[in-house]
Amino acid sequence: MSRMVMAYERPNGEIGIRNHLLIIPTVICSNQVCSRIMQMVPGTVAIPHQHGCSQIGADKTRTFEVLAGTGKNPNVGAVIIISLGCEVVDPIALAEEIRKTGKPVEVFDIQSIGGSVKAIAYGTELAKRMMAELEKQEKVPVPLxxxxxxxxxxxxxxxxxxxxxxxxxxxxxxxxxxxxxxxxxxxxxxxxxxxxxxxxxxxxxxxxxxxxxxxxxxxxxxxxxxxxxxxxxxxxxxxxxxxxxxxxxxxxxxxxxxxxxxxxxxxxxxxxxxxxxxxxxxxxxxxxxxxxxxxxxxxxxxxxxxxxxxxxxxxxxxxxxxxxxxxxxxxxxxxxxxxxxxxxxxxxxxxxxxxxxxxxxxxxxxxxxxxxxxxxxxxxxxxxxxx
Amino acid sequence: MEHRIETGADALYMDERDHVATALRDMQAGESIHYRNAAGLQMITLAEPIPFGHKVAVADIAFGQDVRKYGEVIGRAVNSIALGCHVHVHNIEGIRGRGDLGTKEAAQ
Structure with missing residues (x-):
């Protein structure tokens, strides 16, 4: 019998020792919108990066896998994906991959929503709502x-x-x-x-x-x-x-x-x-x-x-x-x-x-x-x- | 590799096959310092200053000889190195990760 610790239990049976709301830009072009939303909603984590466009083959796959894996990480309780709308990393496929863990995932793109200001406003509302849900989750005893x-x-x-x-x-x-x-x-x-x-x-x-x-x-x-x-x-x-x-x-x-x-x-x-x-x-x-x-x-x-x-x-x-x-x-x-x-x-x-x-x-x-x-x-x- | 560090040494000797010991403090040229091997506490006199964390030769090392620490090969001597001397990038070189050697051969 393993020693027990207090942590979060995920829908797929994994344990989480933190409960982050993660904001993922699919491409460098979405970085600023993601960072602004993080500033507006304390407790969220954005992961700005340089990739997501002008990539092919295994290199493109690697970027997708790192973004998907970070979203699937059991320390993450929920995810917002922000796309520009024309990049090589497919935001819908990314959302589907992360949803396999059973955690909530929202996705939207800056081009459809009509620019940075509207995207930041929309994302901030979304993040506030999702944070409120995450905060309801309680730690339970889980095996180490x-x-x-x-x-x-x-x-x-x-x-x-x-x-x-x-x-x-x-x-x-x-x-x-x-x-x-x-x-x-x-x-x-x-x-x-x-x-x-x-x-x-x-x-x-x-x-x-x-x-x-x-x-x-x-x-x-x-x-x-x-x-x-x-x-x-x-x-x-x-x-x-x-x-x-x-x-x-x-x-x-x-x-x-x-x-x-x-x-x-x-x-x-x-x-x-x-x-x-x-x-x-x-x-x-x-x-x-x-x-x-x-x-x-x-x-x-x-x-x-x-x-x-x-x-x-x-x-x-x-x-x-x-x-x-x-x-x-x-x-x-x-x-x-x-x-x-x-x-x-x-x-x-x-x-x-x-x-x-x-x-x-x-x-x-x-x-x-x-x-x-x-x-x-x-x-x-x-x-x-x-x- | 048995990892056991005992008190009373100035430098750490990791394995009986090693040519070097690692300085646990800044040490001066001419100082007599101690390290411990299987036979007990050994004393050597330093030919050069050895900064904290750097290596001192505990045996004479011949030009071209493999140099060992942790009982394993960490590189090759590019000069002959006398007991008590500082062993570092000026007198040993890595054998692995040497993309430059292929380039030199191609240029010749």
Whole structure:
């Protein structure tokens, strides 16, 4: 029997740990209307982005999947889709896809309604009504084994591999033991360490798929004709003591704990229940976090050495550091300090327990520092040119 | 990899196969510092300053040799590196993610 926490129950049986009214622009042209409605109706979340037009093929599909996945994320209680009226992302298909979860979805376009002012007025009325409905929903006891947590690192330094990532790994093992899901991504940041993850895949098909995803990235780097170093590891990583992508990767992978890898999924693909999964994704912080949220993660646990303010539109981001200086300097952005691991005063188990405790509290409603500060970053990974 | 950090060391040595230890504080050239391996507390003298989080060679590393941390290969030495020296981007290079090497070969 799984431990119970208080959260929202969705019509499709998923659990939500937040209850957002999400405003999705299908295209960059709708951004301003969406942002204005968010300003008018406190508590709504808009996700302005640069995409939705002049895209084709897999690149267009990826944008659609990230927007649909973000709408389907169980932390979202209801959705308003605002289209311009002539873009490549089909707003009706997007609404249909999100409605499969059973949550309310409204959709309208700026061209039909007659311009920005009318669209903002109409959307504001709609948002007020939908917010009032959402606020009637109450939390109920739900099993913690339905929780899906993404693990990510960014602004890494040498303390990431030595302290914060192993501590997060220990917490990840606690969630897996509870029956929940962990997803790790950042294909670029397992380069040089992929053999260690591959040997933990439960079948040879899954490990082959993992190697395939790494080789896809390798080929892109070859096509660019560049040394990854300087881009990844970044100048900040290098200043923090990390010399090569291999060193960074070997420090990165400990954040997912020690469980077997039950599957390898594409960017923004739905994260299965119960166990550890790998999501193909870039190391770029916001693109990766947005892909994980679109896959249905409830929480992102984010380790950092250099420090970062990163938050996300529909998921709380818990920031964990093993660098004492960074915790002191950027305390308004940092949630958990595990720097006492480095001088041996805190064991890995104790630091892991601290992270696990934070995950449970955030699942029950405690705000992360990123939420307190209103961080709502959102970014869609692109794989094709603008036409 | 057993992850166990004990008190009383200035630098962290992660695995018995490693050539490097990671500085837990800013350390000065000429300082004698301690790290812990399976045999117990070891002392080395630093040839160069090592900033917090950076790596010090705990063994002589030959030119072209694979360099290990966490027991795994993190890159290759592009110079010979003496015990007590700073190990970083100036004397080791990554082996993976090197799209530039194909470009250089194509240009030759």
């Amino acid at each position: 084994n339905k929780l899906k947590v993404a693990v990510k690192c960014g602004g890494s330094d040498a303390t990431s591999g030595l302290a914060s990532n192993p501590a997060l790994g220990a917490a990840a093992d606690s969630l897996i033991a509870e029956g929940g899901s962990i997803v790790i991504g950042e294909t670029t940041e397992i380069i040089g360490a992929e053999h260690l993850l591959a040997e933990r895949c439960v079948t040879s098909e899954i490990s082959d798929r993992l190697y395939y995803m790494v080789s896809r990235f390798d080929k892109e780097v070859e096509r660019m004709g560049a040394d990854m170093r300087g881009g990844n590891p970044s100048p900040g990583n290098i200043a923090g003591g990390l010399s090569t992508i291999e060193e960074k990767s070997l420090g990165c992978i400990s954040k997912c704990g020690k469980a077997p890898i039950k599957g390898v999924i594409e960017y923004a693909e739905s994260i299965p229940e119960h166990g550890l999964y790998f999501m193909d994704s870039p190391g770029n912080d916001i693109e990766c976090v947005s892909g994980m949220a679109a896959g249905g993660a409830h929480i992102v646990c984010f380790t950092t050495g250099r420090g970062t303010p990163t938050g996300a539109a529909v998921v709380p981001v818990i920031k964990i550091t093993g660098n004492k200086m960074t915790f002191q300097k950027m305390e308004d952005n940092m949630d958990v300090d595990v720097s006492d691991m480095l001088d041996g005063t805190a064991s890995l188990e104790r630091a892991g327990e601290r992270v696990w405790q934070e995950i449970v509290e955030v699942a029950e409603g405690k705000w992360t520092k990123a939420e307190v500060l209103g961080h709502q970053e959102f970014s869609i990974n692109r794989i094709g040119p603008s036409l």
